[in-house]
Amino acid sequence: MMPNFSFGNAMTTFAGQNIGARKFERVTQGTKDGTKIAVATSAVITVLLLFFGRYIMNVFTDTSELVDLSMRMMRILAVGYVAMAITQCLSGVMRGAGDTITPMWISIFTTVVLRIPIAYGIAYFTRSELYPTGRPESVFISLLISWTLGAVVTTIFYRIGAWKKKALITHSEEELKVATN
Secondary structure: OHHHHHHHHHHHHHHHHHHHOOOHHHHHHHHHHHHHHHHHHHHHHHHHHHHHHHHHHHHHOOOHHHHHHHHHHHHHHHHHHHHHHHHHHHHHHHHHOOOOHHHHHHHHHHHHHHHHHHHHHHHHHOOOOOOOOOOOHHHHHHHHHHHHHHHHHHHHHHHHOHHHHHHHHHHHHHHHHHHHO
């Protein structure tokens, strides 16, 4: 997740600087390129974790049950890590343009409104004698669903482009202030 967050922060800075310099075409191309790089990086790291994750987990614990659970988690969340790369990059661009509210609401929606009820629902329906409170995978599946839907919703809002209007309005207001002083 850390590379995804780093790409998101980089896209925030990149978009803000280029919007400030009125180089809007660079924002569009940079968003495409930055997202491609983030997705590729996330995919490579995810593949490495899937192949070598058991060895990495053994560095931290000798408990085979915990290593097995960790590997199940990584297998379930694999696609989600790539989806999170998309979410972080596109949210970063929106934030860099001055639209911090849209990514915030998307995050609240996917984290609270979706993820928590999905986790409880899956846990409820997977209860058994062995797992009286539900299978531990319930949390992982809810994460995958919320991350994937977050990427879809973020992509939709990015393409709608209200963030572009926010950047233009903010930039125009700043120009007016400078011009009147």
